[in-house]
Amino acid sequence: MTAKATHCKSCKADRVTTSWPKKGALCLTCYNIYTSSAVSKYRSTSAGKASNVASSRKRYATDEGAEVARNASRAWQKRFPEKNCAKVVKRAADKLQRTPKWFEEDKVRAFYCNKPEGLQVDHIIPLKGKLVSGLHCLANLQYLTPFANKSKGNSFDPETFVGP
Structure with a gap:
């Protein structure tokens, strides 16, 4: 050529x-x-967001897709260790900022430790959402499948929310 x-x-x-x-x-x-x-x-655009959500759901629907995503995430972490460190530190700071003084550490720790196999712990109201930010406390935690947790992302829908 x-x-x-x-x-x-x-x-x-x-x-x-x-x-x-x-x-x-x-x-x-x-x-x-x-x-x-x-x-x-x-x-x-709304069409672009819907398309992105649909492709993401399709990608994470299988164990193979989830494994590909994990590998891509690990590769990014190795390629950009400083950015990954900053991301981890920021997440910890956000979590600490949203932890109330009456935080029941032993109950939250038990909630995480008793997580059923194949499920993930999710904050019902995200710690850092666009509409509202939730607290890191037992009343704001739930178990979700990895697919449902990834699909929910950092979103919160007040229309469908049923309080604790």
């Missing part, structure tokens, strides 16, 4: 490339910028 110089209509540069995008006369750099911004714009 021979490389050839092609004029990019976005950055106006003559770029030497061996693999040119099929649509439009964009160099690979401009093409990647265009596609990443187009994808982020689409994902911010």
Whole structure:
């Protein structure tokens, strides 16, 4: 395969490339910028969000999909240890900030330790939600399947919430 110089209509540069995008006369750099911004714009629409949720549900519906996601997460953690450390520390700080003075540590610890096999502990009202933030206490904990927990994410629906 021979490389050839092609004029990019976005950055106006003559770029030497061996693999040119099929649509439009964009160099690979401009093409990647265009596609990443187009994808982020689409994902911010309701159709894009629904599509993302649907694909996520399909992906995590199987044990194989969940294992792929875990491996991707572990790879990210190894690639970016500083970001992962910051994320873990921030999560711990958020949890500590939302732990009330009357916190019953022994009961919450027992709730975590008695978790049924195959389920995960979830905060009913997320510790850091967009609409409202919940407390880290026994009344705000529940058991969910990994699929249901991942589907729920960091969301809270006050319409369907039935208090403790």
